[in-house]
Amino acid sequence: MSTTAVPEVAVTTVDEGFWTRARKTGAVLLALGVLATVLFGALATGQQARFTLSETEGGAALEINGTVGAILFGVIAAVAGAALLAGVPKRWFTLVLGVGLVGFVLSFLCWQVSAAPDGRNFMPLVNIVRGTFILALPLIFGALAGVLCERSGVVNVAIEGQLLMGAFSGALFGSISGSVWVGLVAAAIGGALISLLLAVFAIRYLVDQVVMGIVLNLLAVGVTGFLYERLMQTDATKYNSAPRFSNWEIPLLKDIPLIGPALFRGNIFLYLGLLLVLVIHIALFRTRWGLRTRSVGEHPTAADTLGVKVLRLRYRNVIMAGLVAGVGGASYTLALYSFTKNMIGGKGFIALAALIFGRWSPTGALLAALFFGFADQLATYLGAIGSSIPSQFLAMLPYLATILAVAGLVGRVRAPAADGKPYIKG
């Protein structure tokens, strides 16, 4: 989406002269680093900031003096920024930027953890990693649904509605049947129903796809909210008490320190999500279906000339996207919570941002989703240790990060060329 849709107004994105994109990024990073060194360094206390490799305070831990850590990592960020400003080879750009941003985050954490009340100045990394993945899960499924749709040229703003419908039908049919598997299938079908509507209106009736997505989200909120009040609220034991998937421990892998307890003792959705990223990545870039999907998304006329059935492929991909997003919705109701009104609460839109952030690729979407999940988890953690920053501002973090990313990545991300344009044969 984006960004390249209006290249004509991008008046300042021309990489010419001294102020290239890398230099501007470097200047911002340098400022952030200096801020971290001075501000976080001054605010941090001399207490040890402990990053434990477990779920509790005990066990092996990485320790650093709060003030020292905040200043040290702040300086690292500033140096990375200065390096970018001075000019580094292009292939190192991402690496240096990554080091700088990680330094900034660590400096921030040293301040926060060391300034926490006594007894709480530790950060259990296992919990953080696990929480990151759990919070990222619906985003991963949602973003994958976006990849499937948009790679074949249909804009999917209805991810929110697909997740919500999946969560609802998973809860409803899981409760009625008493089986998690029936619930899972029902959830996938629920998501696909919203997808089907999107496909029919976008492909058959040529309705603007962004508009249709927004309206379908409202429809999903209304229908699930209505049925929730009529059925689930009146008889919760019959309609809203779906069984839940238990956690599956994977032998051997579960004993890896840090990663093992965080990742390999999860539920089916975690494994399924990671597997789907891999499968869709391979399918998209290594198979005949993937080549056709991408060609339909970039240049449907050319694909049609070569005998690809453009509309049929789009229908199929959009419905597949609904199945994936529906399962993502079930990762709430068949594993964590019972259904409540509008329980997705905007995750579908963040998934959309993750899709753009990840440049319409499955692996990129995974990384972006993890980033958003981490920001979310960090907000929760900082709230728990009584951070001096109001929790509402922490909760804004993912959204502000998205705005910065979308504005800053312009010219570097490009949507599939035919994304959002209906194909009319002729």
Next chain:
Amino acid sequence: MTNPNPVSGSPDKEPATEAQEARSEARATPVAPAGDPERPVPATAPKQPPAGEPRPSLGRLFLENLWAANTVTVTVLAVLLALLVGAVLIIVSDPEVLATYSYITARPSDALNSSWTVVSEAYANLFKGAIFDPQATGFTAALSPISETLTYAAPLVFTGLSVALAFRGGLFNIGSQGQATIGVILSALVGFALPLPPGVHLLVALIAGAAGGALWGFIPGILKARTGAHEVINTIMLNYVAVYFLSWIIVQSGVQNPNRSDAISKPVESSAQLPRLLGDNLRVHAGILLAVLVTWFVAWLLNRSTLGFEFRAVGENPDAARTAGISVAKTYVLVMAISGLLAGLGGSQMVLGSTANALTPLVIAQIGFDGILVALLGRVKPWGVLLAALLFGALQAGGNRMQSYSGISLELVTVLQALIVIFIAAPAMVKAIFQLRAARAARLQTSLAKGW
């Protein structure tokens, strides 16, 4: 569908129908002689239609247009279809009625009767709550439904205009919700914090709300103009930022109501409140008059002013507009700022009007998102938006009564609204379902946004 249908009977629809017919007839008449400019028209009978093609009578033209896919017919049929789907939802979500369907082959009358009862009662209440209750006695009771409808419609006019204006400028503003949120915050702050005389106080509060909305619209506008970042994503994100900001500011000391422990601000002083129009017992307030005024202004801005021409030119074709010397970047910023300003005004209605007088986390309800639907239903034209907002206000007001009298969840109204707009957005489908003829001058394109 024989259910009582409150919407097609709405009084504000009928004049529009006639006006529409009259216009299309007026347009149809001069076409015949001008149809073939090459052929010399006999001077003696310039208005005579060609022989063998008798000029259709007015009544016939009216009937033909009635069943053609014109704006009004499609809208009415879309509302009917939505009510039909809503009826199905009511039936399947009622376990008692559903039970009668298990023996429908044995005694179909049971199933049909119980379905009819539950649906007709629900829609009757929808009508009574929105338009008129025949059993009502007294001035206040009789006017109460209309008063409620107008109260709910007023903020929707503003948010609808906000979205519609952005559409015309080629931008899809999903951020009305956030812009209205910032508007409501600033209006409320002015409303209880500044000691000002009556009148001035209200004016300053309205301006503050408008300025807040304009700022919140300016941000995605400038981002779009400077970096090309898509406004859809940025406005969505700013919606959430605004929501969290609202929930933060409510609980700050000086803002929170000192007598309350829950998240609610001090109440807005009466000097900053919009006056009620029909006495203290009816909730309708001057906001609806302001809404009409602003509708007129936006219509003037879009159709008569130079600025509006530039907006439309950029919306239709930015490349052509640039060639013609219009600054596309500047236009995007202005469109978003004005669009935000309108949404901010809509938000200020929520504390300065009669629905609430203090900030709460849900003070803004869904007016921003509903505004998107209102704009689409109103075919992104200012006066159309006004009519659409009235329809949505009626559904909301009627939905309240339906919920309390028939026990049908208010969420049904959301479903109906979304369905209406879905059917509107795909006129080809409505046309196919009802076998409508192609309209003479069908302009049913609702959406003007251009993909990603």
